[in-house]
Amino acid sequence: MANVTFRSITKQFGNFTAVNDVSFEIHDGEFVCLLGPSGCGKTTTLRMIAGLEQPTSGRILIGQDDVTEAKPKERDIGMVFQDYALFPHMTIADNIAYPLKVRGVGQAERHRRAGEVAKNLSIDQLLERRPGQISGGQQQRTSVARAVVHKPRVYLFDEPLSNLDAKLRLEARSFLKHLQRELGVTSIYVTHDQAEAMAMADRVAVMDRGQIVQFGPPLTVYREPATTFVANFLGSPPMNLLPVRYEGGAFKAATFELDAGPFAERLRGIAAGSQLTLGVRPEHVRMGGAGDAWRIPGEVYAVEPLGPESLVTLRVAGALVTARLFGDDPPTATGATSFAFDPSNLHVFGPDGRRLAAR
Amino acid sequence: MKVVRHVLGRLAFYVASAVFAAVFALPLVWLVFAPFGAKARLSVALPDPFTLSNFGKVFANTFAVRALFQNSIIQAVGTMLLVTLLATLAAYALSRAPIRGRDALSYGLVLFSSIVTGTAAMVPIFLLIFNMGLIDTHMGVILVFTGGLLPAAIFIMRDFVDSIPRSYEESALVAGASPWGMFRDIALPIVRPGMMVVGVWTFVNVWGGFLVPFILLRSPTKMPAAVAIYSFYTEGGTPIITLTTAYALLYTLPVLALYLFVNWKYGFRFFGGIKS
Numbered sequence: 001m002a003n004v005t006f007r008s009i010t011k012q013f014g015n016f017t018a019v020n021d022v023s024f025e026i027h028d029g030e031f032v033c034l035l036g037p038s039g040c041g042k043t044t045t046l047r048m049i050a051g052l053e054q055p056t057s058g059r060i061l062i063g064q065d066d067v068t069e070a071k072p073k074e075r076d077i078g079m080v081f082q083d084y085a086l087f088p089h090m091t092i093a094d095n096i097a098y099p100l101k102v103r104g105v106g107q108a109e110r111h112r113r114a115g116e117v118a119k120n121l122s123i124d125q126l127l128e129r130r131p132g133q134i135s136g137g138q139q140q141r142t143s144v145a146r147a148v149v150h151k152p153r154v155y156l157f158d159e160p161l162s163n164l165d166a167k168l169r170l171e172a173r174s175f176l177k178h179l180q181r182e183l184g185v186t187s188i189y190v191t192h193d194q195a196e197a198m199a200m201a202d203r204v205a206v207m208d209r210g211q212i213v214q215f216g217p218p219l220t221v222y223r224e225p226a227t228t229f230v231a232n233f234l235g236s237p238p239m240n241l242l243p244v245r246y247e248g249g250a251f252k253a254a255t256f257e258l259d260a261g262p263f264a265e266r267l268r269g270i271a272a273g274s275q276l277t278l279g280v281r282p283e284h285v286r287m288g289g290a291g292d293a294w295r296i297p298g299e300v301y302a303v304e305p306l307g308p309e310s311l312v313t314l315r316v317a318g319a320l321v322t323a324r325l326f327g328d329d330p331p332t333a334t335g336a337t338s339f340a341f342d343p344s345n346l347h348v349f350g351p352d353g354r355r356l357a358a359r
Numbered sequence: 360m361k362v363v364r365h366v367l368g369r370l371a372f373y374v375a376s377a378v379f380a381a382v383f384a385l386p387l388v389w390l391v392f393a394p395f396g397a398k399a400r401l402s403v404a405l406p407d408p409f410t411l412s413n414f415g416k417v418f419a420n421t422f423a424v425r426a427l428f429q430n431s432i433i434q435a436v437g438t439m440l441l442v443t444l445l446a447t448l449a450a451y452a453l454s455r456a457p458i459r460g461r462d463a464l465s466y467g468l469v470l471f472s473s474i475v476t477g478t479a480a481m482v483p484i485f486l487l488i489f490n491m492g493l494i495d496t497h498m499g500v501i502l503v504f505t506g507g508l509l510p511a512a513i514f515i516m517r518d519f520v521d522s523i524p525r526s527y528e529e530s531a532l533v534a535g536a537s538p539w540g541m542f543r544d545i546a547l548p549i550v551r552p553g554m555m556v557v558g559v560w561t562f563v564n565v566w567g568g569f570l571v572p573f574i575l576l577r578s579p580t581k582m583p584a585a586v587a588i589y590s591f592y593t594e595g596g597t598p599i600i601t602l603t604t605a606y607a608l609l610y611t612l613p614v615l616a617l618y619l620f621v622n623w624k625y626g627f628r629f630f631g632g633i634k635s
Contacts, residue, residue: 050533073535085526089548098544099534146534156533 002063002153002186003028004049009058011044018044019055020210026203031180031187033197035233036207042190045207046156049188051075062154073102078147079156082163084139086131092118092142093127099150117145121179137168144176148183155180157189161196173199194234198222206230228353231279237311239347240285240321242278242296246270251278255317256296262343266356277349284345285323287312287331292340296321300337305330314339394608399600413605417591422579423606426587430497432613434572434583435565437501442512442561443554445505450516451546455525465517472510481574488575495577503575504565512557519553555621566614584610 004026011019019041026032034042047053048060051072060068067075078099086095093114094101100110118124121141126134131142140160147155160176161169177200180187191197197204198218205215206229214226225231231239244251244258246267251258258278260267270276298314298321310330312323314337323339325331348356389403394413396406418424453461484503485494493499527549531541569585576582588610591602 050529052529052532072529072532073537077533079530079533081526081530083524083526085524085530087527087531087545087549098531098536102531102535102537102540102544143530146530150535 003061004154004186004188005059005061006045007059007061009045009048009055009060011041011048011053012056017210019048021058022210022212023058024205024212024215026186026188028186029184031177031189031200031202033201033204034188034190034207035192035194035197035204037192037233040207041210042192042207043158046158046188046190049075049154050077050079050156076153077156078150078152078154080140080143080147080158080160082159084131084143084160084163086139086142086146088131090130091127092123092129092131092134095131095142096127096145096149098146103150114145114149117149121145136164137172140164140172144179148179148185153186155185155187157187159191160189161191162193176200195236198234206233224355224357225279225347226355228277228279228349231347231349231355235281237282237322237324239279239281240319241349242316242319242321244276244278246274246276247272251276253317255298258294258296263346263348263356266348266358270350270356274351276351277353279347279349279355280321280341280345282311282322282324283326284341285321286340287323287325287333287337288340290338294343294346295338295340297336297338300334303330303333390604390608390611393600394605396601401600413601414609416602417605417609420590422582423584423587423590425580426582427584427606427609430581430587431566431583431585433497434500434504435562437497438504438508438565439558439562441501441505442508443558445509446512446516446557447547447550447554449509449513450520451542451550453513453517454520455528465514468510469514472507478570481570485574494575495581497581499575500572500583503571504561504568507571508561508564512561515557515560516550516553519556520550523549559617559621562617563614 006022006024009019009022010017022041022045034045036042044053048055049062051067051070051074055068058068059066062075062077086092087098090098093111096114096118097105097110100113105113115124115127118127121144123134123138123141123145126138126142131139134142140163143160157176161172164172173196180200189197189200201218203216204218204221206213206221208229214221214230221230222234225234225239228241232241242253244253246252246260249264250260296316298316301313301315301320302311304311304313308326310325310327312325312331312333314321314323321339350356385403389401392403392406393400395409395411397408397410397412452458453465458464488494488499488503491499493502523546527545528541531545532538536544567585568583572581572583573586576586584606588603588606591606592598
């Protein structure tokens with residue numbers, strides 16, 4: 001049980017900066033997801049906590065201990081690898097018990113404890129098998145069992161679900177979240193799947209090009225994305241983003257013009273003629289809306305019925321805007337139409353891509 | 360018409376295969392039959408009359424027996440252990456440690472050894488071993504074989520170690536193992552199939568090696584079987600076929616036994632620890 005603290009951590013590989021001056025504090029018992037596209041530095045961050053990489057500069061603390069230079073074995077952590085990395089020459093029981101073996105726990109005692117953990121994870125019937133003889137989902141549970149058996153202070157997960165098929169992944173997601181709640185151990189979970197991060201985390205750290213762009217509870221990050229990058233990364237489909245010019249108290253694009261009046265306060269300090277970005281979530285977009293002031297004309301590009309909902313994509317001034325419509329019957333619209341939305345659901349991002357928040 | 364052509368095609372294929380197989384099988388079949396005949400012959404036929412007297416004469420030759428069951432074993436097993444141990448450690452380091460130019464080093468080793476070893480290097484090797492005072496010792500033979508085989512062995516081993524994902528070792532380290540514990544518990548067992556390949560390969564190379572022991576050894580009591588087989592030649596230099604084949608058959612058995620043992624004990628590969 002421990003906090004994990006990063007103080008101005010930078011990690012360089014040759015000339016490439018993988019992690020750039022990152023600081024954060026993860027609280028005791030918290031479940032934090034590091035979310036971002038590949039190459040954003042999230043896995044490097046995790047490996048530095050594990051001690052598999054040394055930061056170029058900065059300090060790492062686990063609990064009150066400065067572990068920046070500590071070896072992995074001195075850090076008291078449990079880690080689940082993306083490829084599971086179960087030892088192929090050992091039985092499942094020996095795999096789970098390995099962290100106890102290296103801590104000098106006797107064979108009978110460590111097999112008893114491995115059996116206990118295996119029973120909790122419903123893999124106790126597999127203890128005598130080898131990793132090659134069990135399924136992917138079972139291998140995944142075995143690697144979780146090996147990470148928790150010695151009751152470490154921190155759990156680290158490196159995309160543990162990415163090798164499972166879609167159905168198993170949902171199952172394993174609920175299972176891991178339940179397990180973490182039950183054990184209450186500080187957990188850091190790396191993923192590029194925004195749905196996974198949203199579903200599991202207490203707080204999400206969205207990373208881009210070696211930096212944390214936004215760090216907060218999932219719904220806050222979803223509802224108030226700090227930048228266009230975050231807005232575009234979270235949500236499936238992601239937030240619609242439309243480039244506009246701010247001129248004469250209005251947002252202007254080639255085919256539409258919207259009154260910027262309700263946003264006057266946020267736009268204070270923005271020069272006329274600035275390039276801004278408007279964002280609206282697909283679920284906040286309505287079709288049609290004749291007579292609505294907040295209306296943008298477009299042309300139907302594609303209709304995708306998904307069962308309980310449908311996605312309608314419109315082509316608007318060179319960009320694509322997706323509407324997420326709930327209801328059993330897919331819309332039949334074709335050709336020229338328009339969409340509307342409530343101005344309270346509209347996000348405005350400044351010329352630097354940062355969201356303009358209400359003051 | 361189509362069926363006929365198909366049948367004729369298959370027939371031609373099988374006949375050609377049979378002829379091809381026979382060309383390779385005949386010498387081996389001859390080697391199995393010839394030692395049991397009372398008279399030497401160069402054709403393959405069931406031995407008639409069947410006799411074990413050739414083996415009796417071979418076993419009466421104490422020089423040849425000691426060569427096969429003592430000297431060859433000492434030299435082959437000694438080299439095998441040394442090469443396998445050194446190649447594993449070197450390959451592991453070359454694969455895992457961030458050494459600048461390690462690829463060039465590995466390829467350079469193989470290239471260098473394939474150019475330099477063999478008969479061309481025999482004179483300097485002889486002088487080297489002579490000055491080390493290792494002429495006419497098993498150790499001299501073992502060291503020269505080790506030097507010759509090690510570069511290729513490192514190359515083979517390195518390829519093997521490279522193919523093993525690092526996450527095995529990383530997960531052992533994170534689980535709390537020391538670097539040495541990780542090597543002993545995880546890395547070594549996982550590269551063991553590769554060690555077996557290198558070990559058997561080394562053994563077979565030394566077992567069949569003639570030139571190195573022939574030049575570096577003096578006493579008949581230290582000669583290996585590859586040299587001792589000449590004791591079954593007449594003074595005129597022609598082989599006594601019944602005795603050389605009997606000895607040759609015995610000579611192949613340890614290699615066969617080693618291969619079967621390794622295949623039975625370790626001849627499986629591990630799968631399933633890594634999900635990809």
